[in-house]
Amino acid sequence: MSRSPATGRAFRKSVPYTLPKLTDFSPASLDKAVQDLLSALESESQSVSSENAAKEFRDRWVARKNGIQPQTADWLKTAPKEAKREVGQRVNEIKACVEATVEATQERIQGGSSAAALESERVDVTLPGIRRPLGAEHPVIRTLNETVAVFRAMGYSVAEGPEVETDYYNFEALNFPPNHPARDTQDTLVIADQENKPLRDRLLLRTHTSPVQIRTMEQTKPPIRIVCPGKVHRRDATDASHSPVFHQIEGLAVDTNITFSDLKGTLDHAMKALFGSSVKTRFFPSFFPFTEPSADVAISCIICGGKGCRTCKQTGWVELMGCGMVDPNVFEFVKDRGYDPAKISGFAFGMGVERLAMMKYGIDDIQMLFQGDVRFLEQFA
Numbered sequence: 002m003s004r005s006p007a008t009g010r011a012f013r014k015s016v017p018y019t020l021p022k023l024t025d026f027s028p029a030s031l032d033k034a035v036q037d038l039l040s041a042l043e044s045e046s047q048s049v050s051s052e053n054a055a056k057e058f059r060d061r062w063v064a065r066k067n068g069i070q071p072q073t074a075d076w077l078k079t080a081p082k083e084a085k086r087e088v089g090q091r092v093n094e095i096k097a098c099v100e101a102t103v104e105a106t107q108e109r110i111q112g113g114s115s116a117a118a119l120e121s122e123r124v125d126v127t128l129p130g131i132r133r134p135l136g137a138e139h140p141v142i143r144t145l146n147e148t149v150a151v152f153r154a155m156g157y158s159v160a161e162g163p164e165v166e167t168d169y170y171n172f173e174a175l176n177f178p179p180n181h182p183a184r185d186t187q188d189t190l191v192i193a194d195q196e197n198k199p200l201r202d203r204l205l206l207r208t209h210t211s212p213v214q215i216r217t218m219e220q221t222k223p224p225i226r227i228v229c230p231g232k233v234h235r236r237d238a239t240d241a242s243h244s245p246v247f248h249q250i251e252g253l254a255v256d257t258n259i260t261f262s263d264l265k266g267t268l269d270h271a272m273k274a275l276f277g278s279s280v281k282t283r284f285f286p287s288f289f290p291f292t293e294p295s296a297d298v299a300i301s302c303i304i305c306g307g308k309g310c311r312t313c314k315q316t317g318w319v320e321l322m323g324c325g326m327v328d329p330n331v332f333e334f335v336k337d338r339g340y341d342p343a344k345i346s347g348f349a350f351g352m353g354v355e356r357l358a359m360m361k362y363g364i365d366d367i368q369m370l371f372q373g374d375v376r377f378l379e380q381f382a
């Protein structure tokens with residue numbers, strides 16, 4: 002008993018519950034002891050409001066050493082023989098109650114804190130997300146793939162060759178002899194400091210995909226049907242229809258009895274497959290050292306339907322490629338690989354992929370294809 006310093010009145014200080022030692026083991030006294038214990042348990046449980054407090058509460062009541070509940074074993078120990086049964090029952094009840102309350106308290110606290118965690122980690126799914134724009138094939142590459150697919154469907158296979166080429170493959174084996182004026186039509190960049198090499202071994206950026214014709218014939222016996230897509234370079238001034246870097250698709254078919262009508266039929270079919278069945282093809286006489294006869298191929302202008310417009314310079318026709326029958330002089334370079342010009346014949350063609358793409362998509366300036374302007378490119382996504 003203490004006295005209040007303010008009033009001098011006696012009051013009971015709230016002391017934490019401790020397990021009493023029992024001397025009286027009558028049912029009434031046992032009831033009271035159990036009641037006291039359970040009400041202490043209940044009120045302490047209710048005042049627990051944090052995870053730490055819940056831990057302390059658990060230790061205080063159930064710690065194997067000195068926990069209140071384990072101490073009730075003393076009651077049993079000290080009870081006289083005839084009361085042991087009764088005390089044992091109470092002790093078991095207490096154990097069940099304490100364990101249930103400790104568990105419930107812990108759940109209440111943890112439940113509460115995980116609700117807080119949920120709240121703080123909440124994601125507003127209605128917020129706009131991060132846009133990751135999908136990439137798309139560049140119109141040039143798309144046109145290239147589509148064109149290759151048209152020829153694959155006709156039984157052609159795909160061949161490739163290097164972009165840095167030797168003078169031999171780019172010119173000499175294609176019947177452009179050294180110092181021949183036809184070389185002037187395909188000026189390019191050459192790799193520096195090669196004067197000590199023979200001309201045929203000097204490196205340059207290929208001006209067309211035609212060197213792949215020779216490279217493939219060196220490796221493969223006739224008959225062959227190939228297309229060779231790739232990048233080429235020319236010393237051309239940039240304008241609306243020229244770029245120093247562009248793409249070509251080369252074609253080569255060699256077999257017995259290949260004729261100019263095979264060439265016309267093949268290219269006419271390919272153009273119709275790419276541009277629709279109403280497109281017309283037209284062959285103009287032309288010259289390339291590696292084909293004889295040679296032709297330039299034009300298609301009826303897709304933009305104006307052949308009536309005449311700016312893109313076709315009012316002619317109604319747009320030139321897309323060169324072609325011709327493989328010159329016997331070219332076969333001479335690969336004669337020992339089975340290409341005897343007396344026994345076989347073939348045709349070849351080379352088309353500009355940018356030109357095809359411009360026709361396909363109605364693009365009037367080739368530079369658009371190289372500037373990388375997203376506003377232009379995203380129209381193809």
Ligand code: PHE
Nearest residue numbers: 209211323324325349350351
């Ligand atoms: N290689 C030629 C050019 O780039 C095109 C061509 C290829 C012509 C095949 C005839 C045969 O202009």
